[in-house]
Amino acid sequence: MSVRASRHATLLEVAREADASKTSVSRYFGGERERLSPALRQRIGEAARRLGYRPNQIARGLKGGRSRLLGMLVADIRNPYSIAVMHGVEQACREHGYSLLVANTDNDPAQERTHLALLASYRVEGLVVNVAGSPTRELQDMADQGLPLVLLDRWLAEVEADVVGLDNPLAIDMAVDHLRRQGYRNLLFLSEPLGQASPRQQRWQRFEQRLADEPTLYGERRAPPLGGEAVEDVVRDFLARTGRSAALLCANGNVTLAATRALQALGVPLGEVGLLGIDELDWCGLVPPGISTLAQPTEAIGRAAVQHLLARLDDATQPPRRTLYPARLNARGSTRLEGLNDNKEWQ
Structure with a gap:
């Protein structure tokens, strides 16, 4: 043999x-x-x-002090954004001779701490972190021990780490400007509950600032649970009070899906009521007349996270850096204001 x-x-x-x-x-x-x-x-x-x-990469690491492993902590592996960014991270790892270990926390802070300890035990050489909670102490301990960290679209002020992600204030500016150009004047910003997720907080706050700066716009912010009929109730109430030239701005893909279902349940045509979502999903171009989105450059974000880690491995003394990317507007039929009637009422 x-x-x-x-x-x-x-x-x-x-x-x-x-x-x-x-x-x-x-x-x-x-x-x-x-x-x-x-x-x-x-x-x-x-x-x-x-x-x-x-x-045997682990054996090589124990012998030579280099594991050739990078770790990635993901808040929700089912989220299309997480999957898309993870692909960019994995591609960059492969090109640079690294393997990727991924841990999913299911938005559970306790699991975040457990998986951080697990990834450290595998002697990862760097860590990309997309957290739902705030494991500040654990991450700062890792940074103090010399482990390069990149926070993915998250900001933890107490942690010395690089940040890579979307320019969230700019994304809200792009969304509001597009809806205003299309003739919408009553805007409802829908988000998942803010919690400790800094992108949601940044988008929420920027929307509030834009309303303060734009006296011709009327807007409200809501963060209802996505399950059940909560979103439908919020949308029905908003449309009943605003009636004309109303649009929904959705903070992420999960909210866009919930808002689409709510409008369909209410029998409201897309475009007659505007709908724009942050994050491009495959189905957005398939729902007639097409849902307008702000697409994140997920591949570039994932690759940049790895580049940041490799730069820190080469020079651990450099100060933390921040790389923010603009979104790309995909304008479709859901933000074409058509067929409005001054006397339109929503039941």
């Missing part, structure tokens, strides 16, 4: 198969492939595939 079928191949066997030194094979799997010639990289890669060789 051959080595391939009977047991795991070793690094030395890969070196012999590729007619290469053990050091060259170690560099190939240790993130230093650029130091090898293209021909040598090809021979080592082909030899590893023939032998079915898989490096």
